Amino acid sequence: MTDIIDKAAMALSGGLMLLGVVGLGIVEILAGQPYGAAPMTNDAGEVVATPMVDPTIRTGLVLAAIAVLGVYAAYKLVTPVPEETTAGREVTAD
Template structure:
């Protein structure tokens, strides 16, 4: 099992922080802004826009996807780097 070093802590905190900001943080901003909670502009029968979302949904989606990309890149980095805590010397195994 690999130990977490400073790179791991930074990557996981940054990736999770972006996802939390996009989902929870901006979701709370939408709630505080009030109704409607729709991700698209609402129109009336005449086609006039009567309400817009407070935060653009593409911004929220972009933050979540960026957070996922950071966590994916961190996972690839972890898989590609060797485990520094394990002794790499070969051991001799005898058969019975």
């Protein structure tokens, strides 16, 4: 059984993860070369090309998604589990 907090945590962490990995990856592909995280340099050491989206932003989004899952896990650890009751249920005897 999932409640609103479960759904919110799954949506937020999934959204951040997809944005950081897939969304910004597509932006990098559409921007063209270079695809790597490090700037490209020539033989003289001059920077000739840099990625469009800074790799720290992408990493930050993925780490934020993992942090949301960590907070959600801590919430689930401290929340008591509701006990099932047999009141109102018909129980058959042997």
